[in-house]
Every structure is written in structure tokens, then in C-alpha cells.
Amino acid sequence: MDSTRCVGRVKHLSLLLCLVGSLLLQPSASEAAFPDARNPPPEGWEGPVFKLSQRYPRSLPRISNPPWLRFDFANSAEAPQYMNAVLNYCLQGNTATNFADVSRNPVRKWYHAPWLHSGSAGREFIHGLTRERPSREGELGPLHVTDRVQNWAVGFYNSRGGYTIGRVWADEANPDPSKAKFPLHTVSCKLIFTAAPLAEVPYLEGTLEWEADINRAANAGPRPVLRLLQLDVAVRDPRADFTTGWVLGTFQYQKDASASSDWWRHLVPVGMMWGNDAPRVLISQPPQEQWINTNRDPQLHLGLRGLLNGPIDNPRSSCIACHGLAQTAMVEDAEPSLPRVPNANASAATLQRYLRNIESGEAYSPDYVSLDYSLQLQVGISNFLEAREMDAGPTGVAPESRTGERGPRRTRAILRDDD
Numbered sequence: 001m002d003s004t005r006c007v008g009r010v011k012h013l014s015l016l017l018c019l020v021g022s023l024l025l026q027p028s029a030s031e032a033a034f035p036d037a038r039n040p041p042p043e044g045w046e047g048p049v050f051k052l053s054q055r056y057p058r059s060l061p062r063i064s065n066p067p068w069l070r071f072d073f074a075n076s077a078e079a080p081q082y083m084n085a086v087l088n089y090c091l092q093g094n095t096a097t098n099f100a101d102v103s104r105n106p107v108r109k110w111y112h113a114p115w116l117h118s119g120s121a122g123r124e125f126i127h128g129l130t131r132e133r134p135s136r137e138g139e140l141g142p143l144h145v146t147d148r149v150q151n152w153a154v155g156f157y158n159s160r161g162g163y164t165i166g167r168v169w170a171d172e173a174n175p176d177p178s179k180a181k182f183p184l185h186t187v188s189c190k191l192i193f194t195a196a197p198l199a200e201v202p203y204l205e206g207t208l209e210w211e212a213d214i215n216r217a218a219n220a221g222p223r224p225v226l227r228l229l230q231l232d233v234a235v236r237d238p239r240a241d242f243t244t245g246w247v248l249g250t251f252q253y254q255k256d257a258s259a260s261s262d263w264w265r266h267l268v269p270v271g272m273m274w275g276n277d278a279p280r281v282l283i284s285q286p287p288q289e290q291w292i293n294t295n296r297d298p299q300l301h302l303g304l305r306g307l308l309n310g311p312i313d314n315p316r317s318s319c320i321a322c323h324g325l326a327q328t329a330m331v332e333d334a335e336p337s338l339p340r341v342p343n344a345n346a347s348a349a350t351l352q353r354y355l356r357n358i359e360s361g362e363a364y365s366p367d368y369v370s371l372d373y374s375l376q377l378q379v380g381i382s383n384f385l386e387a388r389e390m391d392a393g394p395t396g397v398a399p400e401s402r403t404g405e406r407g408p409r410r411t412r413a414i415l416r417d418d419d
């Protein structure tokens, strides 16, 4: 409610109630605390402008009958139905506007994680996209010849996830990683776009196209059109507690999947996973803590040892491996250091370490606090601490760290393009 609307009210009581109501509904300082994007739109810009959805719920939102719970993800006959139920949940109320403002979705609101605006990969101003791992020549199909083609993405959480993000960032000058435990039925979805020319990825014809300020054009400079290639989902599902507590899945756009002119009807599951199945995969057994759709076309690469990864992802990683390392250090020189994506001749011990199934909320070691599979929280906190270090002045000591309080130390941010 806008307080100017109260002016027309005649009776004193209704004027008072109206003013009180509008004050209660005003965003508080913390609700508008975080920047939307790395750069503001240039003067005269008339296109869409990204707004960070940051009015995080203050109490845990109820969720009734999550539709994917009707299906057993571990049963290969029901796995595609599970994935489609999650996909529909992400799409509902968002397709009419092509995800223009997820905070105004009439079916259910979605929330963005803060502090992904800073740095060279930071959110661009049109759609809030952040830079992802670039695709190497050939990774996007037989016609793909441009090496290191750029990919950009934007992700959001449902209200249960938004509640947790709000708790971690309740004090915008002091994020609290100990609050990063997502409630059951948290869902996150992420749209990933590629800058690959259509001629190299012809299966993307008809997909969602977004103009994006990926060249940080100060004014009229070129802002390329990107195409939706991949859509990622993550679900906190109690039935996955025996491995990790999370089910991560991904879809790819396929022109020939449908005759519909609706881009979202062309999304085909690539697969989903709820564990890395080590050490089984180390003795070259096929992973069982996942389901892969062998009918997808094109069949682009998966991840390490046949584990699930999406078309734009690193073929030597997996969704669960990379996300389990969403952790923040609580001490200087935390031990052990978080493993990186293993190289081609990594030893079995290194692979086992990388593929360890980490439970929801489980700290990597006593030196860490878990961020419960949220790499957006991890990157955001890391960006925030980096900015604070830069503000620390000539002594290099930021005011907060002088107090000697035990607070998060900067963990090298896990990036999707880690190699």
C-alpha cells in the first residue's frame, strides 16, 4: 500500500489505520539492502531491468502437498514424472512473463540470493545473469566450434528457501552461515543461457532468447542475445537423507522435443542425482544414485565417471560433488582445504575425497560450516567478505575482524568454471 493513497480518506480512524498499514507494508531497510546488479542500466535504457527479489519471508512458509512427493525419484519408471513435477512447479506463473519478475509471480513468489552482483562474473542489469563456466569447443554438440563460448545464468529459490536466505542475511553487514539449513521441500531452479551461435547449436531453435549485458556495455555497445540451453533444479527431499538429502536434476532444450511454440514444452530431462555413489563408481561400476534419460537428443557429455552433469558443466565434476562443497571456513587456514575438480589422472584417493556424499547441513570438517548445498550462498558470502577486506583500509584489518569474534573466513569461492 502506498501512503499517498491514504490522503483521500476522510474519517480520522480510517486515515490512521491506512497510515499504520502502509508503514507496516513498507520494505524495511534490510529488505532492500542488497544491490540488484553490478552496473546500473545506462541512461535512456528502456528495456527490462533486473530487480533482486529480496523481501525474504520472516516466518517459515507452509507448503501443502509438494507435487513431486507423489513420485519416487529412485524408481526409474517414476523419475521422469518426479522431474516434470519439479519443472512445472518452477514454471507455474513464470512462463506468462518469461521469468521477468519472479517476486510478482501470482502463483508463488521466488527469491534471489544476494551478493552475486559483484566481480567480473557479477549479475548483469537486464536479467540478473551471472557468468558460468564457458563451454569448450565441441562440448555443445558436433557443430560447436567456438571455443570457450560464454554461458550465463540466473537462479532463484521458492519461499522455503527464501526464508533461509533471509535468515543467513538478516544482518546485511554480517551474514550468519550457521543459519544455512534449508527446510524440507526447498526448491531452487536455475536458467542457463549460452552465447553459442544458433548455427553451432541448431537444436536450440525456438528457445527462450534474452538480450544480456554480458559485455558491460557502458552505453549503446552490443548486448548479445543468449539462448536458454539448460535448466537446473535442486530439491531438499527427506527421502534422499540416506545419501545427501538433496535431489539435483537438469533439463536441456530440444527443438524436436515438441511441435509447440511454447519454449518450455521443449525441455527434456537429462537426469537427476541424489548421491555420487562412491566408491562404486571408482571401480567403474555404473552409478546407481542417479537416473539418466538415455532418450535425450543430442546426448551431450555427462560428468565424472558417468555421474550427472549438465551440458554446460565440467565433464570432470558432478552436480552433487560440486554442491556438497558449499561450505564456509570458520577459521584461518581451514583444514583440510576443499578439494577442486580432479584432473584427468587423479588418484582413486583423490576421486573418493571429491565424491564423498555430504549430508544436508553436514560440515566438511570441524573447521567449516555447511551452506547446505547452496553455492549461491557460498559465492555471495565470499563476495561480501572480499568487498569487506577491500574496505579494510591500509592495515588490511576490517573493523569487524578486529573484535576477534569467530566469524566466517573467506573460503575460495567454488566456481562453475573451476578446472
Ligand code: HEC
Pocket: 130, 131, 132, 153, 155, 156, 188, 189, 190, 232, 233, 234, 248, 249, 250, 308, 309, 310, 313, 314, 317, 318, 319, 320, 322, 323, 341, 373, 374, 375, 376, 377, 379, 414, 415, 416, 417, 418
Ligand atoms: C563445478 C561446480 C558446479 C557444478 C558441477 C554444478 N554447479 Fe550448480 N552451481 C555452481 C555455482 C558456483 C553456483 C552458484 C552461482 C550461480 O548461481 O551462478 C551454482 C548454483 C546452482 C543452483 C542455484 C542454487 C544454488 O544451489 O546455489 C542450482 C539449482 C544448481 N546450481 C544446480 C546444479 C545442477 C542440477 C547441476 C548438475 C546438472 C549443477 N548445479 C552442477 C556450481 C556448480
